[in-house]
Structures are given as C-alpha cells and as structure tokens.
Amino acid sequence: MRVLITGGCGFIGHHIVEHLIKKTDWHIVVWDKLNYAASGFDRLRDINCFSHKRVSVLTVDFTHPISEGVIRETGHVDYLLHLGAETHVDRSIDDPAPFVMSNVVGTMHILDYARPVKELKGFSKVWLEPGETRAVSFTLGYDELKMLDRDLNWVVEPGEFRVMLGSSSQDIRLEGILLVE
Numbered sequence: 325m326r327v328l329i330t331g332g333c334g335f336i337g338h339h340i341v342e343h344l345i346k347k348t349d350w351h352i353v354v355w356d357k358l359n360y361a362a363s364g365f366d367r368l369r370d371i372n373c374f375s376h377k378r379v380s381v382l383t384v385d386f387t388h389p390i391s392e393g394v395i396r397e398t399g400h401v402d403y404l405l406h407l408g409a410e411t412h413v414d415r416s417i418d419d420p421a422p423f424v425m426s427n428v429v430g431t432m433h434i435l436d437y438a439r440p441v442k443e444l445k446g447f448s449k450v451w452l453e454p455g456e457t458r459a460v461s462f463t464l465g466y467d468e469l470k471m472l473d474r475d476l477n478w479v480v481e482p483g484e485f486r487v488m489l490g491s492s493s494q495d496i497r498l499e500g501i502l503l504v505e
Contacts, residue, residue, distance in 0.1 A: 325350040328401040331408030338367035355384035386430040390437040406434050
C-alpha cells in the first residue's frame with residue numbers, strides 16, 4: 325500500500341508518519357509546503373523517517389493546482405490523508421488570505437487531484453471459446469458520468485470522456501472518446 329500524507333512534516337502529520345512506519349509495511353509519500361508549521365524536515369529527522377526507505381518527501385504548495393511533475397513523482401496512492409493546513413487562529417485574524425488559500429482553495433486542489441483518472445463504470449464477464457466473438461454493450465448515462473462540482477452539486481461536465489475496454493485497467497484493448505456538450 326501507498327499513502328499520501330499532506331502536511332506530513334507538521335505536528336500531527338509527522339506522528340502519523342511515525343505510526344505508519346512502525347505499524348505497517350506501507351510506503352509513505354509526504355507533501356508539505358514547509359512553512360512555519362512544519363519546522364522544515366526536523367520533525368521527520370527526529371523520528372528517523374526523513375531518509376527512511378519507505379518515505380518520500382516532496383515540497384508541494386497545494387494552494388496552486390497539483391502539477392503533472394508532482395503527480396508523476398508521487399505515483400499511484402491507495403490512501404490520501406489531507407492534514408496540510410494553515411493553523412494558529414491569531415495569525416488568521418491578522419492575515420486571513422493565506423488561511424483561505426491553503427484551507428479552502430488548497431483542499432479543493434487536493435480533491436481535484438484525488439478524483440480518479442480511471443473509474444470502472446461497467447462490468448460483464450464473458451466466456452469465449454478460441455476464435456469466438458460476441459457483442460457486449462454498456463450504456464453510459466448521467467449516473468455513470470456525474471461528479472460533484474465545487475458547490476457540491478451532481479453534474480455532468482461538458483468535455484471529452486475517454487472510454488476504455490479491456491480485461492483489466494492494465495490491459496486496455498479498445499479506446500474511444502465520448503463527447504458531452
């Protein structure tokens with residue numbers, strides 16, 4: 325298993341990293357902005373996790389959309405724990421903008437990142453003899469294409485949907501584009 329922990333260099337995040345290292349065999353990816361709340365990498369160094377073979381640390385500012393490079397470096401994750409946030413109420417009173425950017429806009433960017441790239445929408449088990457063919461059909465309607473928008477309403481967004489057929493998500497044998505206007 326691989327888990328992504330945002331804010332993994334912070335007070336709560338580093339304790340979760342330490343727990344997962346001690347109690348699981350999981351690989352951990354930490355995204356952290358390394359601002360005042362993180363104390364740099366010191367907390368991870370203090371628990372002997374900074375250079376641990378199962379821990380990867382990336383400096384990521386999720387107040388901006390997650391870049392393709394960060395997504396590639398992160399790789400596949402099975403779980404995401406979003407702990408990164410601006411803290412300290414007194415600081416938010418003095419300057420609320422960084423708190424809105426991190427805690428609201430940043431969380432929206434994490435949710436956009438977490439939206440699945442490949443998602444199973446239909447399944448049919450078909451037995452074929454060698455050389456035999458058979459037609460299989462699926463209907464993709466509103467329920468299969470809907471997603472939550474930023475206002476938490478179910479919508480089908482206009483655009484291209486890539487449709488893939490295969491024996492598994494790793495064995496795609498046929499692809500096509502479904503255009504929704």
